[in-house]
Amino acid sequence: MATPHIDSAEHYSKKHKVTVVGSGNWGSTISKIVAESTREHPELFEEQVQMWVYEEDVEYKGTTQKLTSVINEHHENIKYLPDIKLPTNLVANPSLLDAVKDSSILVFNLPHQFIRRICEQLKGNIVPFARGISCIKGVNVSDEGVALFSEWIGEGLGIYCGALSGANIASEIAAEKYSATTIAYDPPPMDSSRNPSRNATPRSQTPNRAPQKNTADQLSVTPLADLHHKDARGRRSKTKLTPVPPEYPPLDHITFKTLFYRPYFHVSMVSDVAGTSLGGALKNIIAVAAGFVEGRGWGNNAKAEVMRIGLLEMVQFGQQFFGETVQEKTFTVESAGVADLITSCQGGRNFRCAKLAVERGVSVQEVEAAELNGQKLQGTSTAAEVNSFLKMRGLEQEYPLFTAVHDILEGRKQVDDIPSLVAADH
Ligand SMILES: NC(=O)C1=CN([C@@H]2O[C@H](COP(=O)(O)OP(=O)(O)OC[C@H]3O[C@@H](n4cnc5c(N)ncnc54)[C@H](O)[C@@H]3O)[C@@H](O)[C@H]2O)C=CC1
Numbered sequence: 209m210a211t212p213h214i215d216s217a218e219h220y221s222k223k224h225k226v227t228v229v230g231s232g233n234w235g236s237t238i239s240k241i242v243a244e245s246t247r248e249h250p251e252l253f254e255e256q257v258q259m260w261v262y263e264e265d266v267e268y269k270g271t272t273q274k275l276t277s278v279i280n281e282h283h284e285n286i287k288y289l290p291d292i293k294l295p296t297n298l299v300a301n302p303s304l305l306d307a308v309k310d311s312s313i314l315v316f317n318l319p320h321q322f323i324r325r326i327c328e329q330l331k332g333n334i335v336p337f338a339r340g341i342s343c344i345k346g347v348n349v350s351d352e353g354v355a356l357f358s359e360w361i362g363e364g365l366g367i368y369c370g371a372l373s374g375a376n377i378a379s380e381i382a383a384e385k386y387s388a389t390t391i392a393y394d395p396p397p398m399d400s401s402r403n404p405s406r407n408a409t410p411r412s413q414t415p416n417r418a419p420q421k422n423t424a425d426q427l428s429v430t431p432l433a434d435l436h437h438k439d440a441r442g443r444r445s446k447t448k449l450t451p452v453p454p455e456y457p458p459l460d461h462i463t464f465k466t467l468f469y470r471p472y473f474h475v476s477m478v479s480d481v482a483g484t485s486l487g488g489a490l491k492n493i494i495a496v497a498a499g500f501v502e503g504r505g506w507g508n509n510a511k512a513e514v515m516r517i518g519l520l521e522m523v524q525f526g527q528q529f530f531g532e533t534v535q536e537k538t539f540t541v542e543s544a545g546v547a548d549l550i551t552s553c554q555g556g557r558n559f560r561c562a563k564l565a566v567e568r569g570v571s572v573q574e575v576e577a578a579e580l581n582g583q584k585l586q587g588t589s590t591a592a593e594v595n596s597f598l599k600m601r602g603l604e605q606e607y608p609l610f611t612a613v614h615d616i617l618e619g620r621k622q623v624d625d626i627p628s629l630v631a632a633d634h
Protein backbone atom coordinates (compact mmCIF):
# COMPACT_ATOMS: atom_id res chain seq x y z
CA MET A 209 0.00 0.00 0.00
CA ALA A 210 1.67 3.19 -1.11
CA THR A 211 -0.46 5.67 0.84
CA PRO A 212 -0.60 5.41 4.62
CA HIS A 213 -4.14 4.48 5.61
CA ILE A 214 -4.14 6.59 8.75
CA ASP A 215 -4.68 10.33 8.55
CA SER A 216 -1.23 11.91 8.85
CA ALA A 217 -2.59 14.00 11.75
CA GLU A 218 -3.01 10.78 13.74
CA HIS A 219 0.20 9.72 15.47
CA TYR A 220 0.37 7.24 18.27
CA SER A 221 3.21 6.79 20.71
CA LYS A 222 2.46 3.08 21.17
CA LYS A 223 1.94 0.27 18.70
CA HIS A 224 -0.07 -2.91 18.87
CA LYS A 225 1.67 -6.19 19.46
CA VAL A 226 0.01 -9.11 17.67
CA THR A 227 -0.12 -12.75 18.77
CA VAL A 228 -1.66 -15.61 16.83
CA VAL A 229 -2.85 -18.38 19.13
CA GLY A 230 -2.54 -21.50 16.99
CA SER A 231 -0.19 -22.74 14.30
CA GLY A 232 -1.97 -25.39 12.24
CA ASN A 233 -2.63 -25.20 8.52
CA TRP A 234 -4.76 -22.03 8.78
CA GLY A 235 -3.07 -20.74 11.93
CA SER A 236 0.31 -20.66 10.17
CA THR A 237 -1.19 -19.09 7.05
CA ILE A 238 -2.89 -16.28 8.99
CA SER A 239 0.36 -15.76 10.93
CA LYS A 240 2.17 -15.29 7.63
CA ILE A 241 -0.43 -12.73 6.53
CA VAL A 242 -0.33 -10.63 9.70
CA ALA A 243 3.48 -10.76 9.92
CA GLU A 244 3.68 -9.40 6.36
CA SER A 245 1.28 -6.60 7.34
CA THR A 246 2.99 -5.64 10.61
CA ARG A 247 6.25 -5.30 8.71
CA GLU A 248 4.51 -3.03 6.21
CA HIS A 249 2.77 -0.90 8.87
CA PRO A 250 5.24 0.07 11.60
CA GLU A 251 3.06 3.11 12.34
CA LEU A 252 0.41 0.78 13.80
CA PHE A 253 1.99 -2.50 14.80
CA GLU A 254 5.13 -3.88 16.36
CA GLU A 255 6.97 -5.71 13.61
CA GLN A 256 7.49 -8.98 15.47
CA VAL A 257 4.46 -11.30 15.58
CA GLN A 258 4.25 -14.12 18.08
CA MET A 259 2.68 -17.44 17.07
CA TRP A 260 1.82 -19.82 19.87
CA VAL A 261 2.68 -23.39 18.84
CA TYR A 262 1.39 -26.54 20.49
CA GLU A 263 4.84 -28.04 20.86
CA GLU A 264 5.63 -31.42 19.39
CA ASP A 265 8.57 -33.41 18.10
CA VAL A 266 9.05 -33.57 14.34
CA GLU A 267 11.49 -35.39 12.11
CA TYR A 268 13.69 -32.96 10.19
CA LYS A 269 16.57 -34.09 7.97
CA GLY A 270 17.01 -37.34 9.88
CA THR A 271 16.86 -35.90 13.41
CA THR A 272 14.07 -35.40 15.92
CA GLN A 273 13.57 -31.73 16.72
CA LYS A 274 11.06 -29.42 18.36
CA LEU A 275 8.59 -27.96 15.89
CA THR A 276 9.17 -24.44 17.26
CA SER A 277 12.95 -24.74 16.70
CA VAL A 278 12.45 -25.81 13.10
CA ILE A 279 10.02 -22.95 12.46
CA ASN A 280 12.32 -20.35 14.01
CA GLU A 281 15.47 -21.60 12.30
CA HIS A 282 14.08 -22.47 8.87
CA HIS A 283 10.96 -20.27 8.72
CA GLU A 284 8.75 -23.11 7.69
CA ASN A 285 6.07 -25.07 9.54
CA ILE A 286 7.15 -28.38 8.08
CA LYS A 287 4.28 -30.32 9.65
CA TYR A 288 1.20 -28.16 9.11
CA LEU A 289 2.19 -25.84 6.25
CA PRO A 290 5.06 -27.45 4.37
CA ASP A 291 6.87 -25.76 1.48
CA ILE A 292 5.76 -22.24 2.44
CA LYS A 293 8.33 -19.68 3.58
CA LEU A 294 7.18 -17.81 6.68
CA PRO A 295 8.28 -14.22 7.31
CA THR A 296 11.36 -13.88 9.52
CA ASN A 297 9.52 -11.50 11.88
CA LEU A 298 7.18 -14.36 12.86
CA VAL A 299 8.35 -16.07 16.05
CA ALA A 300 7.11 -19.51 17.04
CA ASN A 301 6.66 -19.70 20.81
CA PRO A 302 5.78 -22.89 22.74
CA SER A 303 4.79 -20.90 25.86
CA LEU A 304 1.23 -19.64 25.60
CA LEU A 305 1.57 -17.04 28.34
CA ASP A 306 4.85 -15.72 27.01
CA ALA A 307 3.42 -15.52 23.48
CA VAL A 308 0.48 -13.34 24.57
CA LYS A 309 2.48 -11.14 26.96
CA ASP A 310 1.88 -7.42 26.16
CA SER A 311 -0.19 -8.29 23.09
CA SER A 312 -3.14 -6.01 22.45
CA ILE A 313 -4.34 -7.97 19.39
CA LEU A 314 -5.03 -11.67 19.89
CA VAL A 315 -5.89 -13.80 16.86
CA PHE A 316 -7.43 -17.14 17.84
CA ASN A 317 -6.83 -19.78 15.19
CA LEU A 318 -6.91 -23.41 16.28
CA PRO A 319 -9.29 -26.35 15.99
CA HIS A 320 -12.32 -25.59 18.13
CA GLN A 321 -11.95 -28.62 20.40
CA PHE A 322 -8.81 -27.07 21.96
CA ILE A 323 -9.96 -23.52 22.63
CA ARG A 324 -11.56 -24.18 26.02
CA ARG A 325 -8.27 -25.23 27.66
CA ILE A 326 -6.41 -22.38 26.02
CA CYS A 327 -8.87 -19.79 27.35
CA GLU A 328 -8.67 -21.25 30.84
CA GLN A 329 -4.91 -20.65 30.76
CA LEU A 330 -5.22 -17.18 29.27
CA LYS A 331 -7.78 -15.87 31.76
CA GLY A 332 -6.23 -13.07 33.81
CA ASN A 333 -2.96 -13.30 31.87
CA ILE A 334 -3.65 -11.01 28.93
CA VAL A 335 -3.51 -7.27 28.40
CA PRO A 336 -6.85 -6.02 29.80
CA PHE A 337 -7.57 -3.76 26.82
CA ALA A 338 -6.74 -6.45 24.27
CA ARG A 339 -9.17 -7.14 21.43
CA GLY A 340 -9.56 -10.48 19.70
CA ILE A 341 -10.37 -11.95 16.30
CA SER A 342 -11.52 -15.56 16.16
CA CYS A 343 -10.70 -17.49 12.98
CA ILE A 344 -12.20 -20.66 14.46
CA LYS A 345 -14.87 -22.41 12.43
CA GLY A 346 -17.22 -24.11 14.83
CA VAL A 347 -19.87 -23.42 17.47
CA ASN A 348 -19.75 -24.01 21.19
CA VAL A 349 -22.70 -26.08 22.38
CA SER A 350 -23.39 -26.49 26.08
CA ASP A 351 -26.43 -27.17 28.29
CA GLU A 352 -27.19 -23.45 28.19
CA GLY A 353 -27.36 -23.35 24.41
CA VAL A 354 -25.25 -22.54 21.41
CA ALA A 355 -22.58 -19.83 21.46
CA LEU A 356 -20.17 -18.44 18.90
CA PHE A 357 -16.51 -18.85 19.73
CA SER A 358 -16.03 -15.11 19.30
CA GLU A 359 -18.58 -14.33 22.03
CA TRP A 360 -17.46 -17.25 24.18
CA ILE A 361 -13.80 -16.13 24.04
CA GLY A 362 -14.81 -12.51 24.62
CA GLU A 363 -16.92 -13.27 27.66
CA GLY A 364 -14.38 -15.73 29.08
CA LEU A 365 -11.45 -13.35 28.80
CA GLY A 366 -13.29 -10.08 29.42
CA ILE A 367 -12.38 -8.64 26.03
CA TYR A 368 -14.22 -7.87 22.80
CA CYS A 369 -13.68 -10.50 20.09
CA GLY A 370 -14.75 -10.34 16.42
CA ALA A 371 -14.63 -13.10 13.80
CA LEU A 372 -12.78 -13.77 10.53
CA SER A 373 -14.24 -16.31 8.13
CA GLY A 374 -14.39 -16.86 4.41
CA ALA A 375 -13.69 -19.04 1.39
CA ASN A 376 -10.20 -19.62 2.67
CA ILE A 377 -8.60 -22.96 1.91
CA ALA A 378 -5.31 -22.30 3.68
CA SER A 379 -2.88 -23.93 1.26
CA GLU A 380 -4.09 -21.72 -1.61
CA ILE A 381 -3.78 -18.51 0.43
CA ALA A 382 -0.37 -19.53 1.77
CA ALA A 383 0.73 -19.80 -1.88
CA GLU A 384 -0.59 -16.23 -2.32
CA LYS A 385 -3.34 -17.18 -4.74
CA TYR A 386 -6.08 -14.53 -4.87
CA SER A 387 -8.95 -14.90 -2.41
CA ALA A 388 -11.14 -12.88 -0.05
CA THR A 389 -12.44 -13.06 3.47
CA THR A 390 -15.00 -11.45 5.78
CA ILE A 391 -14.12 -9.89 9.11
CA ALA A 392 -17.05 -9.22 11.42
CA TYR A 393 -16.22 -6.65 14.03
CA ASP A 394 -18.85 -4.67 15.88
CA PRO A 395 -16.63 -2.43 17.92
CA PRO A 396 -17.48 -1.67 21.50
CA PRO A 397 -18.84 1.86 22.04
CA MET A 398 -15.72 3.21 23.67
CA ASP A 399 -13.60 2.11 20.71
CA SER A 400 -15.91 3.34 17.99
CA SER A 401 -16.58 6.66 19.71
CA ARG A 402 -12.94 7.62 19.25
CA ASN A 403 -13.77 8.01 15.59
CA PRO A 404 -17.05 6.33 14.49
CA SER A 405 -16.55 6.98 10.79
CA ARG A 406 -13.53 4.66 10.79
CA ASN A 407 -15.83 1.68 11.39
CA ALA A 408 -18.17 2.14 8.46
CA THR A 409 -15.93 0.61 5.82
CA PRO A 410 -17.93 0.15 2.63
CA ARG A 411 -17.31 -3.22 0.96
CA SER A 412 -15.57 -1.76 -2.05
CA GLN A 413 -13.02 0.34 -0.18
CA THR A 414 -9.43 -0.67 0.18
CA PRO A 415 -7.85 -0.09 3.59
CA ASN A 416 -5.67 2.79 2.53
CA ARG A 417 -8.38 5.38 2.33
CA ALA A 418 -8.15 8.49 4.48
CA PRO A 419 -10.65 8.53 7.36
CA GLN A 420 -13.74 10.68 6.88
CA LYS A 421 -14.35 13.73 9.05
CA ASN A 422 -16.40 13.17 12.18
CA THR A 423 -19.49 15.15 12.95
CA ALA A 424 -20.44 16.22 16.46
CA ASP A 425 -23.55 14.04 16.17
CA GLN A 426 -21.57 10.92 15.36
CA LEU A 427 -19.29 11.50 18.27
CA SER A 428 -22.16 11.87 20.69
CA VAL A 429 -23.93 8.65 19.70
CA THR A 430 -21.96 6.42 22.05
CA PRO A 431 -20.94 7.83 25.41
CA LEU A 432 -17.33 7.13 26.34
CA ALA A 433 -18.45 6.06 29.78
CA ASP A 434 -20.31 2.99 28.44
CA LEU A 435 -17.91 0.13 29.00
CA HIS A 436 -20.33 -2.53 27.77
CA HIS A 437 -21.12 -3.46 24.21
CA LYS A 438 -23.72 -5.36 22.23
CA ASP A 439 -23.11 -9.08 21.90
CA ALA A 440 -23.63 -10.98 18.64
CA ARG A 441 -27.37 -11.29 19.39
CA GLY A 442 -27.79 -7.56 19.93
CA ARG A 443 -28.05 -7.86 23.73
CA ARG A 444 -26.09 -5.66 26.09
CA SER A 445 -23.06 -7.73 27.01
CA LYS A 446 -22.32 -8.47 30.66
CA THR A 447 -18.61 -8.02 29.94
CA LYS A 448 -17.23 -4.72 31.18
CA LEU A 449 -14.47 -3.76 28.79
CA THR A 450 -11.27 -1.85 29.36
CA PRO A 451 -10.87 0.97 26.83
CA VAL A 452 -7.88 0.92 24.48
CA PRO A 453 -5.56 3.66 25.84
CA PRO A 454 -5.40 6.77 23.61
CA GLU A 455 -1.63 6.32 23.03
CA TYR A 456 -2.49 3.29 20.85
CA PRO A 457 -4.09 3.36 17.41
CA PRO A 458 -7.82 2.63 17.70
CA LEU A 459 -8.78 -1.03 17.29
CA ASP A 460 -11.46 -0.51 14.71
CA HIS A 461 -12.40 -1.54 11.18
CA ILE A 462 -9.55 0.31 9.50
CA THR A 463 -6.87 -1.09 11.80
CA PHE A 464 -8.12 -4.66 11.47
CA LYS A 465 -8.53 -4.37 7.73
CA THR A 466 -4.95 -3.11 7.51
CA LEU A 467 -3.72 -6.03 9.61
CA PHE A 468 -5.36 -8.77 7.55
CA TYR A 469 -5.40 -7.27 4.05
CA ARG A 470 -2.88 -8.48 1.50
CA PRO A 471 -2.93 -7.87 -2.24
CA TYR A 472 -3.80 -11.57 -2.60
CA PHE A 473 -6.18 -11.65 0.41
CA HIS A 474 -8.96 -9.11 0.22
CA VAL A 475 -10.98 -8.19 3.28
CA SER A 476 -14.60 -7.16 3.62
CA MET A 477 -15.45 -5.62 7.00
CA VAL A 478 -18.97 -6.17 8.36
CA SER A 479 -20.71 -5.98 11.73
CA ASP A 480 -22.70 -9.25 11.63
CA VAL A 481 -20.51 -11.38 13.89
CA ALA A 482 -23.12 -14.11 14.34
CA GLY A 483 -23.81 -14.58 10.61
CA THR A 484 -20.11 -14.56 9.76
CA SER A 485 -19.24 -17.12 12.45
CA LEU A 486 -22.20 -19.38 11.74
CA GLY A 487 -21.42 -19.47 8.01
CA GLY A 488 -17.94 -20.83 8.76
CA ALA A 489 -19.15 -23.34 11.32
CA LEU A 490 -22.23 -24.76 9.61
CA LYS A 491 -20.81 -25.05 6.09
CA ASN A 492 -18.48 -27.74 7.47
CA ILE A 493 -21.50 -30.01 8.06
CA ILE A 494 -22.69 -29.35 4.51
CA ALA A 495 -19.20 -30.07 3.13
CA VAL A 496 -19.39 -33.51 4.75
CA ALA A 497 -22.74 -34.07 2.97
CA ALA A 498 -21.20 -32.93 -0.33
CA GLY A 499 -18.35 -35.41 0.18
CA PHE A 500 -20.85 -38.20 0.87
CA VAL A 501 -22.79 -37.66 -2.37
CA GLU A 502 -19.63 -37.16 -4.43
CA GLY A 503 -18.15 -40.33 -2.94
CA ARG A 504 -21.32 -42.15 -3.93
CA GLY A 505 -20.72 -41.00 -7.50
CA TRP A 506 -23.92 -38.98 -7.79
CA GLY A 507 -22.31 -36.04 -9.57
CA ASN A 508 -22.80 -32.31 -9.68
CA ASN A 509 -26.58 -32.03 -9.42
CA ALA A 510 -26.67 -33.98 -6.17
CA LYS A 511 -23.87 -31.88 -4.73
CA ALA A 512 -25.58 -28.63 -5.77
CA GLU A 513 -28.80 -29.80 -4.13
CA VAL A 514 -27.21 -30.57 -0.76
CA MET A 515 -25.45 -27.20 -0.93
CA ARG A 516 -28.77 -25.45 -1.64
CA ILE A 517 -30.58 -27.22 1.19
CA GLY A 518 -27.61 -26.66 3.49
CA LEU A 519 -27.53 -22.94 2.76
CA LEU A 520 -31.22 -22.67 3.69
CA GLU A 521 -30.60 -24.56 6.94
CA MET A 522 -27.68 -22.25 7.73
CA VAL A 523 -29.84 -19.13 7.35
CA GLN A 524 -32.71 -20.74 9.27
CA PHE A 525 -30.38 -21.72 12.12
CA GLY A 526 -28.91 -18.23 12.34
CA GLN A 527 -32.25 -16.49 12.41
CA GLN A 528 -33.90 -18.99 14.76
CA PHE A 529 -31.19 -18.93 17.41
CA PHE A 530 -29.36 -15.64 16.96
CA GLY A 531 -32.29 -13.44 16.01
CA GLU A 532 -32.42 -10.21 14.11
CA THR A 533 -28.72 -9.40 14.29
CA VAL A 534 -28.09 -12.19 11.77
CA GLN A 535 -28.46 -10.82 8.28
CA GLU A 536 -29.43 -13.19 5.50
CA LYS A 537 -27.17 -11.24 3.17
CA THR A 538 -24.11 -12.28 5.19
CA PHE A 539 -24.79 -15.84 3.99
CA THR A 540 -25.63 -14.91 0.42
CA VAL A 541 -23.26 -12.00 -0.31
CA GLU A 542 -20.18 -12.44 1.85
CA SER A 543 -17.18 -14.69 1.40
CA ALA A 544 -18.03 -16.09 4.84
CA GLY A 545 -21.31 -17.44 3.49
CA VAL A 546 -21.95 -18.80 0.04
CA ALA A 547 -18.35 -18.52 -1.20
CA ASP A 548 -17.03 -20.55 1.74
CA LEU A 549 -19.77 -23.10 1.16
CA ILE A 550 -18.76 -23.47 -2.50
CA THR A 551 -15.01 -23.76 -1.94
CA SER A 552 -15.41 -26.14 1.00
CA CYS A 553 -17.71 -28.42 -1.00
CA GLN A 554 -15.20 -28.43 -3.87
CA GLY A 555 -11.91 -29.04 -2.12
CA GLY A 556 -12.03 -28.65 1.68
CA ARG A 557 -10.74 -31.32 4.04
CA ASN A 558 -14.24 -32.20 5.33
CA PHE A 559 -15.40 -32.76 1.76
CA ARG A 560 -12.32 -34.75 0.76
CA CYS A 561 -12.35 -36.99 3.83
CA ALA A 562 -16.10 -37.70 3.59
CA LYS A 563 -15.72 -38.56 -0.10
CA LEU A 564 -12.81 -40.95 0.58
CA ALA A 565 -14.71 -42.53 3.47
CA VAL A 566 -17.61 -43.47 1.17
CA GLU A 567 -15.27 -44.66 -1.59
CA ARG A 568 -13.24 -46.82 0.81
CA GLY A 569 -16.14 -47.98 2.95
CA VAL A 570 -14.53 -46.74 6.19
CA SER A 571 -15.43 -44.04 8.72
CA VAL A 572 -14.62 -40.37 8.18
CA GLN A 573 -12.56 -40.45 11.40
CA GLU A 574 -10.40 -43.25 9.96
CA VAL A 575 -9.71 -41.22 6.83
CA GLU A 576 -8.93 -38.15 8.98
CA ALA A 577 -6.35 -40.10 10.99
CA ALA A 578 -4.81 -41.71 7.89
CA GLU A 579 -4.70 -38.74 5.54
CA LEU A 580 -4.42 -35.45 7.45
CA ASN A 581 -1.09 -35.77 9.28
CA GLY A 582 -2.45 -34.26 12.49
CA GLN A 583 -4.80 -31.70 10.94
CA LYS A 584 -8.31 -31.80 12.38
CA LEU A 585 -11.73 -31.96 10.77
CA GLN A 586 -14.34 -29.64 12.22
CA GLY A 587 -17.41 -30.87 10.34
CA THR A 588 -17.79 -34.15 12.21
CA SER A 589 -17.72 -32.61 15.68
CA THR A 590 -19.85 -29.63 14.61
CA ALA A 591 -22.46 -32.04 13.20
CA ALA A 592 -22.59 -33.83 16.57
CA GLU A 593 -22.71 -30.60 18.58
CA VAL A 594 -25.41 -29.00 16.46
CA ASN A 595 -27.39 -32.24 16.59
CA SER A 596 -27.23 -32.40 20.36
CA PHE A 597 -28.46 -28.80 20.56
CA LEU A 598 -31.34 -29.46 18.11
CA LYS A 599 -32.28 -32.76 19.75
CA MET A 600 -32.57 -31.13 23.18
CA ARG A 601 -35.14 -28.80 21.66
CA GLY A 602 -36.98 -31.42 19.58
CA LEU A 603 -35.98 -29.64 16.37
CA GLU A 604 -34.04 -32.32 14.47
CA GLN A 605 -36.72 -32.68 11.78
CA GLU A 606 -36.58 -28.95 11.00
CA TYR A 607 -32.96 -29.38 9.93
CA PRO A 608 -33.09 -32.57 7.85
CA LEU A 609 -29.69 -32.20 6.17
CA PHE A 610 -27.79 -31.40 9.38
CA THR A 611 -29.57 -34.34 11.05
CA ALA A 612 -28.89 -36.70 8.13
CA VAL A 613 -25.15 -35.94 8.19
CA HIS A 614 -24.93 -36.67 11.90
CA ASP A 615 -26.98 -39.88 11.59
CA ILE A 616 -24.76 -41.12 8.74
CA LEU A 617 -21.59 -40.32 10.71
CA GLU A 618 -23.07 -42.28 13.63
CA GLY A 619 -23.92 -45.24 11.38
CA ARG A 620 -27.69 -44.95 11.97
CA LYS A 621 -28.41 -43.95 8.36
CA GLN A 622 -26.79 -44.52 4.96
CA VAL A 623 -25.69 -42.08 2.28
CA ASP A 624 -28.36 -43.68 0.07
CA ASP A 625 -30.98 -42.40 2.53
CA ILE A 626 -30.11 -38.71 1.92
CA PRO A 627 -32.67 -38.03 -0.86
CA SER A 628 -35.58 -39.33 1.20
CA LEU A 629 -34.35 -37.70 4.42
CA VAL A 630 -34.16 -34.22 2.89
CA ALA A 631 -37.25 -34.50 0.66
CA ALA A 632 -39.38 -31.36 1.01
CA ASP A 633 -42.49 -33.38 1.91
CA HIS A 634 -40.62 -35.59 4.38
N1 LIG B 1 -7.04 -25.30 7.13
C1 LIG B 1 -7.87 -24.53 6.44
O1 LIG B 1 -7.87 -24.51 5.21
C2 LIG B 1 -8.82 -23.65 7.18
C3 LIG B 1 -9.14 -23.85 8.51
N2 LIG B 1 -10.01 -23.00 9.12
C4 LIG B 1 -10.35 -23.16 10.53
O2 LIG B 1 -9.24 -22.72 11.30
C5 LIG B 1 -9.21 -23.37 12.56
C6 LIG B 1 -7.82 -23.89 12.80
O3 LIG B 1 -7.54 -24.88 11.85
P1 LIG B 1 -6.07 -25.22 11.29
O4 LIG B 1 -5.13 -24.13 11.57
O5 LIG B 1 -6.28 -25.62 9.88
O6 LIG B 1 -5.63 -26.44 12.22
P2 LIG B 1 -5.21 -27.92 11.79
O7 LIG B 1 -6.37 -28.73 11.34
O8 LIG B 1 -4.04 -27.84 10.92
O9 LIG B 1 -4.98 -28.52 13.27
C7 LIG B 1 -3.88 -28.87 13.87
C8 LIG B 1 -3.48 -27.88 14.96
O10 LIG B 1 -3.99 -28.31 16.24
C9 LIG B 1 -2.90 -28.28 17.15
N3 LIG B 1 -3.14 -29.18 18.29
C10 LIG B 1 -3.12 -30.53 18.30
N4 LIG B 1 -3.38 -30.99 19.55
C11 LIG B 1 -3.58 -29.89 20.31
C12 LIG B 1 -3.91 -29.69 21.67
N5 LIG B 1 -4.10 -30.71 22.50
N6 LIG B 1 -4.06 -28.41 22.11
C13 LIG B 1 -3.91 -27.38 21.30
N7 LIG B 1 -3.60 -27.49 19.99
C14 LIG B 1 -3.43 -28.74 19.51
C15 LIG B 1 -1.72 -28.67 16.31
O11 LIG B 1 -0.51 -28.33 16.92
C16 LIG B 1 -1.98 -27.85 15.07
O12 LIG B 1 -1.51 -26.55 15.21
C17 LIG B 1 -10.31 -24.44 12.50
O13 LIG B 1 -11.45 -23.97 13.18
C18 LIG B 1 -10.62 -24.56 11.01
O14 LIG B 1 -11.96 -24.92 10.75
C19 LIG B 1 -10.56 -21.94 8.48
C20 LIG B 1 -10.25 -21.68 7.17
C21 LIG B 1 -9.38 -22.53 6.42
Ligand SMILES: O=C(CO)COP(=O)(O)O
Pocket residue numbers: 345374375376377378492495548551552555556557558559585586
Ligand atom coordinates in the same frame (compact mmCIF):
# COMPACT_ATOMS: atom_id res chain seq x y z
O1 LIG C 1 -12.85 -23.50 5.99
C1 LIG C 1 -12.24 -23.89 5.02
C2 LIG C 1 -12.20 -23.17 3.75
O2 LIG C 1 -12.79 -21.92 3.84
C3 LIG C 1 -11.51 -25.16 5.06
O3 LIG C 1 -12.42 -26.17 5.27
P1 LIG C 1 -11.89 -27.61 5.68
O4 LIG C 1 -11.62 -27.58 7.16
O5 LIG C 1 -13.01 -28.53 5.30
O6 LIG C 1 -10.65 -27.84 4.87
